[in-house]
Amino acid sequence: MRTRLSGALLLAAAQVSTLWVVLTLLLFAWLGRPLWQDPAALASLAGFSWNPAAGQYGLGAMFAGTLLLSSGALALAFPLGLLCVLFVLALGPRVLAQLLRQVLTLMAGVPTVVYAFVAVWLLVPWLRDSAGVGMGFSWLAASLTLGLMLVPTVALPLIGVLAPADASLAPVCDALGISRAQRLLWVTLPAHRPLMLSVLLVAAGRAAGDTLIALMLSGNAPWLPHSPADPLRVLSAHIALSLATDTESTAYAAVYASSLLLLAWVSLSHLLSRRLVR
């Protein structure tokens, strides 16, 4: 009896996420009505021009912005995170490795708003005045900051899982005369590809969903950037910005469309990567 009850509880717990995702989808689909009921506005959604005053509600630029910023940030965070994992588990001296692990843990608790805040004061002026990158607030500035913010998201779960796994391989590898670095690089890591993918996905989700770094650093221009030095606007920042709009307007309804689009993108990327891993 007790077994059956705890089994049922476990299964119920597993469905909380399902429940919430479905609820959110239904809620937003319902709240977005003003937009779905306006054919002209609906048709403009897929475009690249966001100008509510002219009845244009194109989310194309913001969607592209989300893709560009996420990929920029992940391109930095994933290799950097992986290298940190290697350093902590095998390559670094014990003291430094422990220190790095603690720094990573601490970094996970630094609010994104603090990263963004510091970057506005240090990174942006540096990019503009020393590196000569446009006005500073840009795809590049946001990518670098977001990338740094994501390093612990990549590294910590990998460390948590790989440390015991790596240790369990130690006796065999020692007997074969394989060094710690070699063991990690050629045995442990390749054995955990699915894990790395899932970590990458979590990081990608955070990259797409982060609001404050994008809002404070990307420059938020609702257009397609021509280079990393240009500003761009991402969906999450667009949602935050639009929350100030007239709540009865079509532009406000576009908040829900943006949310749905963002969710659609996240699920699509999950589906795609699942296919790839098979």
Added chain:
Amino acid sequence: MNKHRIAAAFAGLVTLFAATHAGAADIDAFKGLSGKLDVAGGTAHIPVVQDVARHVAKANPNVRISVSGGGSGVGIQKVGAGLVDIGSTGRAPSAEEVAKYNLKPFQFALDGVAVAVHPANPVKNLSRVQLADIFSGRVDNWKTFGGADQRIHLYSRDEASATREVFVDKVLGKGQSPAANATVVASNGAIKTAIARDKGAIGYLGLGYVDASVKPVAIDGHAPSQENAKSGAYPIVRGLYFNTRGEPNALASAFYRYLKTGEGQSLIRAHGYIPAF
């Protein structure tokens, strides 16, 4: 909820009779009241309400005022749903919003919109035509206006910003937008931080936010000051509003009454806004 309020007000009345303090201070607007007053919405009002909350708490600990942000739209939605007593907006609520939620707007202050540049920039005055040239991207070097040979970096606000709406209406003309490559920042504080660190910068922000880190420029010879904004000589001004659903309740009206007193007005002024009474 209402029953609680009435009971609380009654309890407050008892306290009123028990009160020994008899001087007629401005804060007496809250005398005898008790309960919670929740305010939410645009962020511009936060410091003002916070100050009121502090004064009230000292004079009458039975009244607790909470202040929250989120944006003007959130404020309207929250007050519309009854989650808060007052929704604050940095713009007048739209006719649709007023109709849907039976809103009663109360304009408590005016906020001048200042145009600011980096403190090292020698430019002191710009005409509205020059501003239009700058913000539409037609002129892109400070040399044109007697400044250094330096590219002009435009800082603007998002489409939902009331500050931007007023600025665009008065400078570029209704329905126009600033140049597409302008950096868009999300708040008055953020635009100030950005301008203070960029030699080529120009942007616009609420007058109350201007401090020594940025330099405001005169427009058509009129310096952006509270006096000029009030007299109408300075052209770019927006209103700040509190909105209640239906008539304001006892605490909300006490809050309004207090804002209208000398003490209330000086609080509004202390944060750089112009009392609208």
Added chain:
Amino acid sequence: MTRRLIERAVIAASWLAALLLFALFATMLAFLAVHAAPALDGDLLFGDADPWRAMIGEEMVWDGLWPALVGSTLLTLVALAIALPLGVAAGIAQAEFDSPALRASRAMTDLLSGMPSIVLGLSGFMLIVLLRGVWPDANVSLLLAACCIALLILPYPTVATRQALLRLPATLRLACDALGMSRMQAIFHVYLPECRQGIGAGAVLACGRALEDVAVILLTGAVASFGVPRSVFDPFEALPFFIMVTASEYRDEQQLARAFAAALLLLGLSALLFTLARRLQGKSVR
């Protein structure tokens, strides 16, 4: 020999990465400390209120970060108290059982982990707005914010538990079976203790995330001034929210300094929570 070369390169790169991270983190700390310095005095936490009276809730704190500090801590603890058991349970179900519904829930957990915090906050907020139609006392509060944060961090313990369980050696499962343990006994007395480290890492990440998020609490109950909440149905102040509001609304350098000080305080708080978590983890090791 290419492998040798790759190894060398990776070692060099990992040193570079580690040093880069140290340097960036140190820069950030130094920057925060320098800018927070003007605000780092006895009044930082309690302003002009009496610390002792403020701590027992007798006096309201106006110019101090105390209410925000308490608010952030409470929020994180309540959210963790909801998300940890729920996430571990979900992770067990997803790893140890199989059914179409569970496979769907795995995908949904991934989806939830990708749900942007602002979207989560917005849906929590709109839900309360709608809920008021049937239950007029429903309001944004510490509880609502904690529930939304719990949903935000739920994927961390879930995924960590699932992954850790899936990687248990087959011999362990065989041993449990051979000893005649029921599945539940094996899960709760053997498998879970074995997965401590993985789950702990997930919990730490979740903790950090709960502590730092702004977008969720912005819409679900955080306020700029209210004082220490007296129950979970009160609104609350929070450090990251204070930082955000100050960054967007500051009037002078002194206010800005307090935002930087709040950032330092938040860092200290997360360091404290992490140490605590590690202690607890250590204690359960026999």
